[in-house]
Amino acid sequence: MTTTDKWMDLLADDRLLLDRASTAERVADILRQRVIDGALTPGTQLSEEGVGKALAVSRNTLREAFRLLVHERLVVHEFHRGVFVRVLSVDDVVDLYRVRRLLETSSVQRAAGAPGPLVEAVSEAVTEGERAAWDERWWDVGTANMRFHEALVALACSPRANETMRQVLAELRLAFHVMSRPREFHEPYLGLNREIADLLAAASWRTAAERLDAYFDAAETQLVEGYGSYRA
Amino acid sequence: MTTTDKWMDLLADDRLLLDRASTAERVADILRQRVIDGALTPGTQLSEEGVGKALAVSRNTLREAFRLLVHERLVVHEFHRGVFVRVLSVDDVVDLYRVRRLLETSSVQRAAGAPGPLVEAVSEAVTEGERAAWDERWWDVGTANMRFHEALVALACSPRANETMRQVLAELRLAFHVMSRPREFHEPYLGLNREIADLLAAASWRTAAERLDAYFDAAETQLVEGYGSYRA
DNA sequence: ATTGCAGGATTGTTGAACAATCCTCTACGT
DNA sequence: ACGTAGAGGATTGTTCAACAATCCTGCAAT
Numbered sequence: 001m002t003t004t005d006k007w008m009d010l011l012a013d014d015r016l017l018l019d020r021a022s023t024a025e026r027v028a029d030i031l032r033q034r035v036i037d038g039a040l041t042p043g044t045q046l047s048e049e050g051v052g053k054a055l056a057v058s059r060n061t062l063r064e065a066f067r068l069l070v071h072e073r074l075v076v077h078e079f080h081r082g083v084f085v086r087v088l089s090v091d092d093v094v095d096l097y098r099v100r101r102l103l104e105t106s107s108v109q110r111a112a113g114a115p116g117p118l119v120e121a122v123s124e125a126v127t128e129g130e131r132a133a134w135d136e137r138w139w140d141v142g143t144a145n146m147r148f149h150e151a152l153v154a155l156a157c158s159p160r161a162n163e164t165m166r167q168v169l170a171e172l173r174l175a176f177h178v179m180s181r182p183r184e185f186h187e188p189y190l191g192l193n194r195e196i197a198d199l200l201a202a203a204s205w206r207t208a209a210e211r212l213d214a215y216f217d218a219a220e221t222q223l224v225e226g227y228g229s230y231r232a
Numbered sequence: 233m234t235t236t237d238k239w240m241d242l243l244a245d246d247r248l249l250l251d252r253a254s255t256a257e258r259v260a261d262i263l264r265q266r267v268i269d270g271a272l273t274p275g276t277q278l279s280e281e282g283v284g285k286a287l288a289v290s291r292n293t294l295r296e297a298f299r300l301l302v303h304e305r306l307v308v309h310e311f312h313r314g315v316f317v318r319v320l321s322v323d324d325v326v327d328l329y330r331v332r333r334l335l336e337t338s339s340v341q342r343a344a345g346a347p348g349p350l351v352e353a354v355s356e357a358v359t360e361g362e363r364a365a366w367d368e369r370w371w372d373v374g375t376a377n378m379r380f381h382e383a384l385v386a387l388a389c390s391p392r393a394n395e396t397m398r399q400v401l402a403e404l405r406l407a408f409h410v411m412s413r414p415r416e417f418h419e420p421y422l423g424l425n426r427e428i429a430d431l432l433a434a435a436s437w438r439t440a441a442e443r444l445d446a447y448f449d450a451a452e453t454q455l456v457e458g459y460g461s462y463r464a
Numbered sequence: 465a466t467t468g469c470a471g472g473a474t475t476g477t478t479g480a481a482c483a484a485t486c487c488t489c490t491a492c493g494t
Numbered sequence: 495a496c497g498t499a500g501a502g503g504a505t506t507g508t509t510c511a512a513c514a515a516t517c518c519t520g521c522a523a524t
Contacts, residue, residue, distance in 0.1 A: 020311055022507070024299070048475070058509045060292045063476090067256070067299040079252055080475055080516045098390040106338035158330040164396055254476070280506070290478045295507090312485045312506055 023057055024064035030055065031065065035074045035085055036173045042087040046075065073171055088175045090227050096175075097220040099168050101213070103161060104152045109209045111155040111200065122151040123197045126190075133190055141186040142176060148193050152212070155200075179226050189215065255289055256296035262287065263297065267306045267317055268405045274319040278307065305403055320407045322459050328407075329452040331400050333445070335393060336384045340441045343387040343432065354383040355429045358422075365422055373418040374408060380425050384444070387432075411458050421447065 031051075034040045052062045066083050069075045075083045088096075111119070129144030146169045153165040179185055192215050199208035263283075266272045284294045298315050301307045307315045320328075343351070361376030378401045385397040411417055424447050431440035 022311065024507095049473095059475090060295075060477095060510090061508060063292075064296055064299050067296050068303060071300060071303040079254065081518095082475070095390050095392050098388060099392050099396075101342075102338040102388055102390070102393055103334055106334040110333075156330060156334055158327050158334070160327050160331050160400070161334055164331075168392070256476095281504095291506090292479090292508095293477060313487095314506070 022064075024061050025068070027055055027057055027062060027065035028068040031069055032072070032074060032170070035069075036170055038173075038177045040085045041177060042085050042174055044085045046083045046085070048082070072167055074174070086171075086174055088171070088178075090224055092171075093175050093223055093227055094220065096168055096172055097216060097223070099164075100149065101216045103156075103165055103168075104149060105209050105212050105216075107153045107156040107161070108196075108200070108212055109205055111205050111208075112203070114155040114157065118151070118155050118157070119200055121154065122148065122200055125151050126193045126197045129190055129193060133187060136183075138183045138186055141183075141190070145186055145189060145193065146172075148197075152196075175223065175227065179223075181226075185222065185226065189219065254296075256293050257300070259287055259289055259294060259297035260300040263301055264304070264306060264402070267301075268402055270405075270409045272317045273409060274317050274406050276317045278315045278317070280314070304399055306406070318403075318406055320403070320410075322456055324403075325407050325455055325459055326452065328400055328404055329448060329455070331396075332381065333448045335388075335397055335400075336381060337441045337444050337448075339385045339388040339393070340428075340432070340444055341437055343437050343440075344435070346387040346389065350383070350387050350389070351432050353386065354380065354432055357383050358425045358429045361422055361425065365419060368415075370415045370418055373415075373422070377418055377421060377425065378404075380429075384428075407455065407459065411455075413458075417454065417458065421451065 031040070031046070040046070046066070048059045048062055052059050055062070057065075066075065066077065070077045070083065074086055076086050077083045125144055125148035129141050129148065132138075132140035132144055150162070150165055150169060153161050176185075192211065196208050196211050196215070199205075199211065263272070263278070272278070278298070280291045280294055284291050287294070289297075298307065298309065302309045302315065306318055308318050309315045357376055357380035361373050361380065364370075364372035364376055382394070382397055382401060385393050408417075424443065428440050428443050428447070431437075431443065
């Protein structure tokens, strides 16, 4: 029984890796990646003809892909003008931090029943960030930091919460791209992350949530300041 | 200066009401409404030809609309098979309640700085539900109940949180449609909602959050039970 | 400096076409 | 009777070409 169950899981994974995905979704995957890693900078227009020619897909298929990205808020769609990589306003950044505060602190607070592996994943994400910092790979530090916060929400054991969190973090990448000093922004939080991870490992959920709250106070004001050069 | 600013705001509102929406979005609006109000029951297939003929739009446009609804999880898209109105599993319902618990209790907990009108909106939603119950309009009781919980999240002053909450509640409508007794399900919570609203009006955020937690314990188990006839 | 007006470019939407896949029904062999 | 294999039809996936609607640019006029 248990062996067949394992087969099932493997097959389920393969099913996703096999074709089983429309071109529109794959196009969306590519564009999403390019937006997140910064190859497509905020404000860039994604013209239907240009992108369509580049990826060798028809305009209709491309428009389906655009709809997905619009819904994920990674690009904006201006009627009769086209789609553009989103430019986050200060209000957007503030809002994203509000959502994060809601999801993350709440997840940590009620993480008492969370499975052990999920708690360990939090520590692992912190370790990964520390390694990246040692190597001075600051972009990777940011990535690890996001995985850390993703792991916090994962404590809630809710696929939908995980999904929203992923989207929120993807959106935040847009903000990080216009940030000038990645090191000064990410480095200070390594210690705090470790502290929170240790509190979780010790099952001190309440204290961890409070530390996390402090984290948000600091991070938000700092990010908004670094965003000051932008218009509201 | 201040007068011109007011003009600007008014014009900004009108801009949205004017056409400014693609056919795909309007089609999605229609279908979304039909799914939410139950005209399209879970499991129903939305064939491209059928819906396209009915709404007099081309298949390509229709597929753009479908992408939106898929992303909102109101319909599912099976490759080479078509799109179907979503059938929620018990796991889905449990997950939706997890997300609600995260968002709502967290919003209430930190509602200290929320603007007065937002707190009043909570009470108004409760009143609306009581009126509907008096008239025995049980579906409207459910709607008012949702507006109540939407108002709770609105206390967080986050457009994105509001948006996700709207989506979560829309998804929950799918579950309510397969529920047999709407009265027995919605009626018991009227008193609890009133209690929570009063606590909020009295600025007892912490107590309100605790009562809300109790609400979720009750509602979730009851809904899962009422969902027992379904397969996992 | 602002307005009005071509002209060109891009998007919005449609319809048709073809390939790929799925579903159903039938025929076959055991 | 049962499971299987395959043919046929229906639906979806994707592309292409066309046209309408809208936007942007530049220039002329006031």
